[in-house]
Amino acid sequence: MVALLGENGAGKTTLMNILFGHYVADDGTVEAFGTELPPGDPRAALDAGIGMVHQHFTLADNMTVLENIALGTEPLFAPRFRREAARQKIRKLSADFGLEVHPDSLVSALTVGERQRVEILKALYRDARILILDEPTAVLTPLETDALFSTLRKLVAEGLSIIFISHKLNEVMAISDRVVVLRAGKVAGERRTAETDRKALAALMVGQDLVPPPVPPVVTGPALLIMENVSTPRRGTGTPLSGVTLSLHSGEITGVAGVSGNGQAALAGLLSGLETPQSGSMAVQGHAPDNWSPVAALEAGIARIPEDRHAVGAIADMSVMENVISERYRTPRFSKHGFMDWKAARNFAEEIIRDYDVKCPGPDARIRLLSGGNMQKLILGRALDPEPVIILANQPTRGLDVGAIAYVHGRLLEARARGAAVLLISEDLDEILTLADRTVVISGGRLSVPSARGERTVRELGELMAGHAEAAA
Numbered sequence: 001m002v003a004l005l006g007e008n009g010a011g012k013t014t015l016m017n018i019l020f021g022h023y024v025a026d027d028g029t030v031e032a033f034g035t036e037l038p039p040g041d042p043r044a045a046l047d048a049g050i051g052m053v054h055q056h057f058t059l060a061d062n063m064t065v066l067e068n069i070a071l072g073t074e075p076l077f078a079p080r081f082r083r084e085a086a087r088q089k090i091r092k093l094s095a096d097f098g099l100e101v102h103p104d105s106l107v108s109a110l111t112v113g114e115r116q117r118v119e120i121l122k123a124l125y126r127d128a129r130i131l132i133l134d135e136p137t138a139v140l141t142p143l144e145t146d147a148l149f150s151t152l153r154k155l156v157a158e159g160l161s162i163i164f165i166s167h168k169l170n171e172v173m174a175i176s177d178r179v180v181v182l183r184a185g186k187v188a189g190e191r192r193t194a195e196t197d198r199k200a201l202a203a204l205m206v207g208q209d210l211v212p213p214p215v216p217p218v219v220t221g222p223a224l225l226i227m228e229n230v231s232t233p234r235r236g237t238g239t240p241l242s243g244v245t246l247s248l249h250s251g252e253i254t255g256v257a258g259v260s261g262n263g264q265a266a267l268a269g270l271l272s273g274l275e276t277p278q279s280g281s282m283a284v285q286g287h288a289p290d291n292w293s294p295v296a297a298l299e300a301g302i303a304r305i306p307e308d309r310h311a312v313g314a315i316a317d318m319s320v321m322e323n324v325i326s327e328r329y330r331t332p333r334f335s336k337h338g339f340m341d342w343k344a345a346r347n348f349a350e351e352i353i354r355d356y357d358v359k360c361p362g363p364d365a366r367i368r369l370l371s372g373g374n375m376q377k378l379i380l381g382r383a384l385d386p387e388p389v390i391i392l393a394n395q396p397t398r399g400l401d402v403g404a405i406a407y408v409h410g411r412l413l414e415a416r417a418r419g420a421a422v423l424l425i426s427e428d429l430d431e432i433l434t435l436a437d438r439t440v441v442i443s444g445g446r447l448s449v450p451s452a453r454g455e456r457t458v459r460e461l462g463e464l465m466a467g468h469a470e471a472a473a
Contacts (some may be wrong), residue, residue, distance in 0.1 A: 001152065001162045003172040003193070005205055006182035007401040008373030009359070012165055015182070016132055020052045021045040032130065046072075051128025053119045053136065061108035065101055066090060069122045093124050098147050102237070109236040111261050111307075131155075134165040135398075149175050167401050168430065169198040181205055206403040213410040215435065216417075221250025224390055224421040225271075225302075230280035232266045239263040241270065242445040243280070248390060248421035253412065254450075255436025256425045258465050263445035264394070264425050265307070271392045271423060272304045273297030285389065298327060303388035305379055307395045307425075309372070313379045316368035320360055321349040323367045324382045352381035357407070373404035380411055391415055394425045409435060429458055443467045 006012045017023040019030055021042040030037045032048040045052075059068050070086045090103045099117040107115065120136055137145045152162060152175060166172055172179060173193060181188045181204040189204045203209050225248040232241040241263050248254055258264060269275035270282070273294035281288060284300045297304075306312040314323050325334050325345045334345050349363035356377040360370050367375060376396070383391065393412060397405045412435065416422055426432050432439055439456070441448040441464035448464050456464075 001156050001164055001176050001178075003164045003166065003176035003179045004182065005166075005169075005172065005179060005201060005401075006188075007205055007403055009371035010182040010205075010401075011185040012182055013134075014185075016052060016134075016163070016165075019045070020050060020132070046126065049127075049129030050132070051123035051126050051130070052132040053116075053123050053134050057115050057119055059107045059115055059118060061106070063107060064103065065105050065107060065110075065118050065121075066103040068107055068118055069103075069125045073126065089125065090121060093121050097121075097124065097151060105237050109238070111238065111265055114261050116260075129159070130161045130163070132163045132165070135167070136164070137166070137168070137171060145171070167397075167405065168428070169201055169402065170430065172201070173198060183207060202402050205401060212406055212434070213413055215413060218251045218417060218437075220252045220437070221419060223247040223249050224285055226283045227270075227277075228281045230270070230277045230282060232270060232275050233278045235266075238265055239445045240278075241266045244445075244447050246440065246447060248423055250389075250419045250421055251416055252437045253416050253422040253424055253435050255432035255439040256423065256442055256447075257429060257432045257439060257461055258427065258442035260427055262442050264442060266445065267442065268304075268307065268392060268394045268425060271297065271302060271390070272306075273302075301389035302392060303383035303390070304392040305376075305383050305394060305396045307398070309375050309379055314367045314375060317366060319364050320353070320358075320367050320370075320378060321345050321363035324349050324352055324378060327382065348385075352378060352385065356381040356411075373400050376400060376404065376408065380408060384411060384415060387415070387418060387420070389420055391420050391422045392425075393422060395427065396424070397426075397428070397431060405431075429461060432461075433458070441465055 004012050004015075014023060018025045021037065021040055021044060024040040030039070032045070032050060035048065037044050037048060060071070063071070066083070066087055069090055074082075087103045094100055097120065099121055101110070101114050101117045101121070107118065110118070116135070120133070123131055123133075137148060156162060164172070164176055176193045179191045179193055179196065179201060181190070181201065183205060188207075191201070199209070227244055227246045230241055230244045234240045239262055244267070246254070256264065256267065266275055270277070273292055273296055276292050282292075284302070289296055289300065310316065315326065318326075325348060329335065329340065329345075334341050334348070346363050352358065353360060353363070358370075358374050358377045358381070360374055367378070370378070380396070391412070396412070397408050400408065409431075412422055412424070424432065424435055437453055438450045439453075439461065440450050441461060443464060444467060
């Protein structure tokens with residue numbers, strides 16, 4: 001098993017897209033099982049036994065999970081399509097890999113994490129002999145990750161070749177036989193996993209030794225947001241909140257750990273104004289909002305870093321400048337007498353590009369041209385300027401490299417030191433354990449009793465995430 005590491009924009013996705021036939025290389029060839037593959041032909045790659053889980057999902061929203069997974073393997077709507085056989089195979093793969101998802105659910109109703117599970121199942125369904133996995137454990141608990149790793153090892157022993165892309169160095173060290181590191185489109189180094197360590201790999205990725213930001217103790221201030229026994233209405237197949245009680249305090253990071261699809265979307269929607277309580281009460285800085293909405297949330301000083309930076313956090317064909325002012329273009333800072341102040345907007349965009357070290361051509365560049373890490377830095381800059389009192393950080397480092405992760409963590413810790421209350425929703429337990437002063441686990445729309453830093457072990461948190469223990473507040 002080969003692990004592929006590299007910073008965002010290092011060329012990992014480009015290299016994999018050439019291998020899979022989506023891109024045509026300027027030079028060189030791709031050979032699989034002794035046969036040269038024709039350039040730019042994904043069907044040839046599939047026929048050769050190459051399966052790929054793409055970094056950005058390639059699913060049809062208006063089709064079911066089953067139809068997406070079986071798409072291209074046989075006619076979906078012909079009488080001879082063996083729907084029940086396909087359903088049973090998907091259920092078996094789901095059980096074997098701990099990737100729970102209902103075969104008949106519409107993809108449009110799934111969360112980001114659930115869509116990632118469908119992508120993994122889609123590759124496994126085709127019995128690939130070479131499997132490319134991009135962040136395959138992002139939505140799994142530690143117990144489920146252990147089970148997946150055990151299965152991958154068996155597949156490798158049976159002859160399957162796996163390319164494992166992950167920003168979690170502990171996973172790379174645990175599962176891979178060999179590590180290839182890309183930097184700036186070139187191979188920066190190749191190591192046998194048994195002969196290297198996390199520090200050396202991180203240095204290869206960024207070109208220098210990487211020091212994680214310190215997490216100094218702080219004095220917790222008053223509660224800035226209080227939820228009392230809050231429940232939300234059910235939306236499609238999403239899990240609503242059920243009797244949630246939670247307080248966010250000044251100068252404190254509250255971590256929410258859990259497997260995707262357990263109510264995180266409803267909790268994030270509630271804080272950002274996209275969702276309103278069906279029952280219970282919520283107060284922001286001592287005031288119960290009358291008409292809760294995204295505008296009201298922004299006016300109350302709540303900043304959001306959304307879970308999906310591509311679909312929700314940015315508008316792909318708009319410029320960097322237009323994206324960074326999109327949440328406050330009507331404020332006096334950017335609007336004068338009903339007209340946009342484009343000079344102020346440009347200055348703001350240039351400040352974020354400079355202060356957050358965003359690598360892009362300039363304020364007029366289309367944001368879709370940026371790498372994931374640079375796009376996340378822009379969203380972070382938009383959220384943290386001006387200084388908010390409450391920050392919703394929903395999967396803030398998903399898919400980022402170690403350098404970008406350290407940068408995002410540092411900015412969140414700076415906000416904490418200034419007295420902001422941070423709600424960190426993450427499926428990465430390492431991130432929760434590193435940053436959170438208090439941790440709650442969400443399961444089935446309910447929250448566990450909060451635990452202080454170091455009070456619960458990783459295994460105890462994993463059991464709560466899997467719903468194996470009581471998780472009622």
